Amino acid sequence: MELTITSLSKTYPNGVKALNDISLTIPQGMFGLLGPNGAGKSTLMRTIATLQDPDSGSITLDNINVLEDKQAVRERLGYLPQDFGLYPRISAEVMLDHIAQMKGIGNKSERKVLVESLLQKVNLYTHRKKGLGTYSGGMRQRFGIAQALVGSPSLIIVDEPTAGLDPSERNRFYNLLSEIGENTVVILSTHIVEDVNTLCSNMAIICQGEVLMQGKPAEGIASVNGKIYKKSIEKSDLGEYREKYSVISTKLLEGKLSLRIESDENPGNGFEAVPADLEDVYFSHISKKVDPITI
Template identity: 80%
Template sequence: MKLVIKNLSKTYANGVSALQNISLTIPQGMFGLLGPNGAGKSTLMRTIATLQEADSGSVFLDEIDVLNDKQAIRERLGYLPQDFGLYPRISTETLLDHIAQMKGIGNKGERKELVASTLNKVNLYKERKKSLGTFSGGMRQRFGIAQAMIGNPSLIIVDEPTAGLDPAERNRFYNLLSELGENTIVILSTHIVEDVNTLCSSMAVICKGSVLMQGKPKEALDKVEGKIFQKAIQKSQLHEYREKYQVISTKLHEGKLSLRIESDGNPGNGFEQVQPDLEDVYFSLISTKVDLITI
């Protein structure tokens, strides 16, 4: 099973080119779509989820023509958007039962069993009688995954799922998504590098509507191996260093900036070579597209 996107483009009425000939092949498992805010990730996710039209291109889930056979893909799709509304006074199991009906599960006994099983998977069964308006942010996200799981989908899309979660809730969410990725295609759209590094066996980086890379995280790391150097500088020196070096990221620590640069050779001047991580790959790819340094 795979999702194949070819030459997908979308330009909005205000002239913003959100997608520019996007082509991706997404296999079964966890796939990370990484990019800064405004990169086009949500536009791509909404297009795949049949919530908006593309100007051109094609999307196929195996033999299903996603853009032209919307009902077929909706029957096999689970979708957790970045922002989703809940009916605050309705109980967890009541709303999930309603969603199951909307996904075509007509038998009441089958729905009851499915709802209970799904709530157990997301650790919400004990809260099944509670109103959704009483839920914390992490509980809301777990309910969001529960409604996306209903109907045994072949494709699950989650858009910025860990934004705003505390570390404990994030870890629970990681474990849940990992389980889902064992038997289906799960697209994790995020700007949080840690999410992709933790969960995904394959990934792509998108920025300003274009794909900058696609592959496995290890392959991406190999391309910057031996090229990342670090040095602590004063904040007042930042402009000077940006003029001389390819600065990819900075972190403020005890009043000084820890500066990371990319260089084909040892730049000297007090820089030390460091082992690259996926964050270096990400910043290296998008550093020429957006202004990353705002101190």
């Protein structure tokens, strides 16, 4: 099972170039698509999900031409968009039963078994008769995964699934996604580095509609390891440091600005070498396209 994206481009009528000649190869397992808000991630996800057409390029899922045979793709697709509506007064079990009917599962007994199984899987069975409008943010996201799993899809797309979740709900969601990713292609679109670091064996970084990096997280970390240095400075001195060094990220800690730079050689001047992590990989690439102060 493999999803192949080749030379995909999309420009909106207002002139915004959302996708700029994007090519990606996405194997079975968890694949992280990492980028800041407005990077083009959601446009790419909607295009893969057959909800909009690109201006040019191609997408194939195994032997299926995604852009031409949309119905075949939809039969194999599970999709959890960033924002999805729920009927607040309808219970989880009734809604899932309805979705299963829409997916072509006509046998009532078969649907009942499926709905119960999915609600158990996402730990919502005890809340199955409650109206969806009473669900917390984490419960809504888990229900979203349940509806995406109807029909045993071979391709699952989840767009910004952990945004707004508290740490305990995020951990539950991580465990659920990890289990799902064992036998399917799962694309996790997010701006949260921790999501990719925790879940994904393969990843890509996208910004301003372009792929800046693709590979395994460990490979990305190895590419910058030994090149990352940090120093605490006064906030007022930031401009001076940005002129002298390749600043990739800044963070305000206890009134001081913690500065991280990328350098092939030890810069001296009080900088301390630190082990690289995936956040450094992300900021190293993104800072070449976007002002690191605004990331």
